[in-house]
Structure formats: structure tokens, C-alpha cells
Amino acid sequence: MIGETSDGFGTRAVHAGQAPDPETGAIMTPVFLTSTYVQDGVGEPRQGHEYARVTNPTRTAMEINLASLEGGDHGIAFASGLAAIEAILKANLASGDHVVCGDNLYGGSERLFRFWERYGIRFDYVDTSDIEALHAAVLPATKIIYLETPTNPLMQLTDLRAGAAIAGEVGALLAVDNTFATPYLQRPLELGADLVVHSTTKYLNGHSDVVGGAVVTRSADQNERLRYQQMATGAVPGPLDCWLVLRATKTLHLRMRAHCAGARVIASHLDEHPAVERVLYPGLADHPQHELASRQMSDFGGMITIDMGSAARAEALATGTRIFALAESLGGVESLISVPARMTHASVPAERRKAMGLTDGLVRLSVGVEDVDDLLADLDRALASID
Ligand SMILES: *Cc1c(COP(=O)(O)O)cnc(C)c1O
Numbered sequence: 091m092i093g094e095t096s097d098g099f100g101t102r103a104v105h106a107g108q109a110p111d112p113e114t115g116a117i118m119t120p121v122f123l124t125s126t127y128v129q130d131g132v133g134e135p136r137q138g139h140e141y142a143r144v145t146n147p148t149r150t151a152m153e154i155n156l157a158s159l160e161g162g163d164h165g166i167a168f169a170s171g172l173a174a175i176e177a178i179l180k181a182n183l184a185s186g187d188h189v190v191c192g193d194n195l196y197g198g199s200e201r202l203f204r205f206w207e208r209y210g211i212r213f214d215y216v217d218t219s220d221i222e223a224l225h226a227a228v229l230p231a232t233k234i235i236y237l238e239t240p241t242n243p244l245m246q247l248t249d250l251r252a253g254a255a256i257a258g259e260v261g262a263l264l265a266v267d268n269t270f271a272t273p274y275l276q277r278p279l280e281l282g283a284d285l286v287v288h289s290t291t292k293y294l295n296g297h298s299d300v301v302g303g304a305v306v307t308r309s310a311d312q313n314e315r316l317r318y319q320q321m322a323t324g325a326v327p328g329p330l331d332c333w334l335v336l337r338a339t340k341t342l343h344l345r346m347r348a349h350c351a352g353a354r355v356i357a358s359h360l361d362e363h364p365a366v367e368r369v370l371y372p373g374l375a376d377h378p379q380h381e382l383a384s385r386q387m388s389d390f391g392g393m394i395t396i397d398m399g400s401a402a403r404a405e406a407l408a409t410g411t412r413i414f415a416l417a418e419s420l421g422g423v424e425s426l427i428s429v430p431a432r433m434t435h436a437s438v439p440a441e442r443r444k445a446m447g448l449t450d451g452l453v454r455l456s457v458g459v460e461d462v463d464d465l466l467a468d469l470d471r472a473l474a475s476i477d
Pocket residue numbers: 170171172173196198199238242267269270288289290291292301302303
């Protein structure tokens with residue numbers, strides 16, 4: 091089979107989970123638009139498929155592909171990133187349990203966790219870029235350490251190897267949201283994480299036309315628990331969405347190289363720009379965790395956050411560009427610009443935003459794969475009109 095673990099990332103991206111259709115020779119995996127499957131006898135499904143909430147061949151191909159890219163053994167797909175994150179909670183937590191989280195999570199993850207507090211789960215938020223702070227926050231009741239690195243939009247990194255060691259000490263699971271970095275740049279399972287979660291909506295699909303999520307693990311026990319959640323709670327992605335993601339991951343390595351190359355040029359340029367107060371990008375030598383980023387990631391990603399100094403200047407930039415489109419989300423081939431405090435992170439209480447440094451002047455860029463000269467000119471033109 092092409093796309094086995096001995097093959098390189100790009101080869102697995104194109105082939106893992108997929109083989110030409112044995113009946114027709116079609117080189118692409120079909121979109122299996124079916125809800126059920128005929129049985130050869132009572133209780134004798136033909137190829138193990140009974141009902142499409144439980145299994146769908148297009149979904150299975152995508153799950154194998156994502157598992158291969160993350161260096162895992164099992165991929166479990168969900169209808170959205172948040173459904174995948176919630177499945178991790180449902181599969182592993184009971185009332186009285188404790189979760190330690192990074193303090194700068196995706197806004198929707200924090201909103202989801204607040205809902206779970208009703209059921210007696212306690213969440214503590216700490217700056218996990220400080221590994222001692224993470225260590226100090228862990229309790230005997232801690233069941234999950236939940237991290238994002240780099241964070242959104244503050245671009246702080248957490249040392250995943252150190253995080254895995256702390257989780258191991260108390261028998262907690264280390265779950266990492268790898269949406270920002272993608273497996274092309276960072277593979278948490280290889281650094282000791284138990285679970286990797288994705289919003290496939292972002293870089294994995296990369297074309298801004300699907301909402302989806304997935305968990306990848308090496309643990310047979312976690313696979314069983316998460317498969318059960320997938321079947322029993324039913325937040326599954328449709329076959330066409332799975333097919334779109336499967337098509338998109340074929341070019342993940344190419345897209346990520348282009349995103350990283352563009353972001354590197356733009357970050358350096360903005361770093362020198364007099365109208366920009368500060369640039370947060372792990373690839374810049376003055377990023378406080380540049381050394382960790384160089385060690386833990388193979389490149390620095392396509393996301394840049396800049397500090398414009400005030401809400402008014404942030405808004406002027408975000409509404410002044412021509413190519414960078416004003417929108418939430420990230421990771422698509424087209425460049426996007428947003429103001430986190432008023433868009434993606436508006437659901438985070440104002441005092442928490444303030445405490446973590448998520449100020450109103452921050453602007454987040456998702457650098458697409460357009461010509462970088464056009465992107466630079468677009469930003470320069472917009473910046474020139476701001477005083
Ligand atoms: C978008 C996003 C999510 C949520 O995913 P959905 O597919 O929108 O449900 C979770 N984590 C991160 C880092 C994200 O960017």
C-alpha cells in the first residue's frame with residue numbers, strides 16, 4: 091500500500107487511506123452518499139458497514155489519512171472542531187474531575203468548557219508557556235491537560251514534551267489542539283501527547299468550504315472511547331465534507347510551505363514598519379520562544395498577530411485592506427484579517443482578555459498563498475492611511 095508510515099509526509103498526504111476503487115479503477119475515493127448498506131443475511135453486513143452514522147467509507151479514508159499525517163494509529167472524525175473537542179470531554183470526564191487548560195485557548199473552546207462547568211467539571215486556565223505554572227496547576231483530580239501551541243492570537247508556545255511529562259506524573263491525558271500548526275509543522279503525538287484534536291475547517295481543509303473536526307490518537311483505549319462517542323452522540327461529518335478534506339490534505343505540505351514562506355516575509359516587513367507597534371510571530375528572532383519554536387516546529391506557520399496600539403487603529407487596518415478579507419477563521423488559501431478582541435475572542439470575558447494581554451489593538455493575519463508582493467503592497471497601502 092502506498093502511504094504507509096515509511097513513506098514521507100507528502101506521499102502520505104496524497105495516498106494514505108486511499109487506493110484505486112477495486113471495481114472501476116477510479117483513482118479517487120468515491121463520495122459514498124448513502125445512509126445505509128444492504129446485508130447479505132440478517133445481521134450480516136457485507137463489508138462491515140451497517141449504518142452511515144457508524145461508518146462511511148469516504149469518512150474512513152479521511153480518518154486514516156489524518157491519522158497517518160499526525161503519526162497516530164486512529165483518526166475519529168466529527169462534524170466540527172468543537173464537536174471533536176467535546177467528544178474528548180465526554181469520553182473521559184465525570185463530575186468532580188479537573189482539567190488544566192492554556193489561558194489563551196480558541197474562544198469557542200473556552201465557551202464550550204464554561205458550559206461543562208454546570209456538570210461539575212472544573213477548568214483552570216494557566217499560562218502554560220510557563221511550564222512551572224502548568225506544573226503547579228495540576229491536581230490529583232486532573233484528568234486532562236488541554237493545550238494549544240502556538241496560541242491564538244497571542245502566539246505563545248508551550249513545551250509539549252514537558253507538558254507530556256507533567257501529564258504522565260499524575261496520570262492525566264495530554265490533549266493538544268494542533269489546528270494552528272498542522273501536522274506538517276508539529277506532531278504532538280511524537281512529543282508524548284495522548285490526543286491531538288483539529289478543526290479541519292482551517293488548514294487541513296484549507297479552502298474555506300468545510301466545517302469539520304477530528305481527533306487522532308495512538309491509544310486503542312482512547313480510540314474505542316471516541317468511536318463510541320462518534321456513534322452514540324452522532325456529531326459526524328457528511329461524506330461530501332470528508333471527501334473535500336481528503337482532497338485538500340493531498341496538498342497540505344505544498345500549501346503549508348507557501349503559507350510559511352509568505353508569513354515569514356510579511357512578519358519581517360511589518361516588524362520594521364513604523365505604523366506597527368509589535369509583531370507576534372514565532373519565526374522572528376526576538377519572539378520570546380523562538381528557540382522552542384525552532385525545536386518543536388519544522389517552520390513557523392502562516393499566522394501573524396500585530397499590535398496596532400489601539401482599537402481604532404486596529405479597526406482602520408482591518409477594514410482598509412483590499413486582498414486580506416475581513417473575516418473570522420483562518421488557514422485557507424485566501425488571506426484573512428481580523429480583530430480578535432471584537433471577533434473570535436469576543437466571547438472571552440473582558441477582564442480575562444485584559445489579564446492575558448489580548449488587547450483591543452491586536453490584529454490577526456491569516457496569510458494565504460497569493461503572491462506575497464501583492465500582500466505586502468496591500469498591507470502597506472492600508473497602513474499608510476492610518477495615523
Ligand atoms: C476554529 C477552531 C476550533 C473550532 O473548530 P470548528 O470547526 O469551528 O468547530 C478549535 N480550535 C481552534 C484552534 C480553531 O481555530
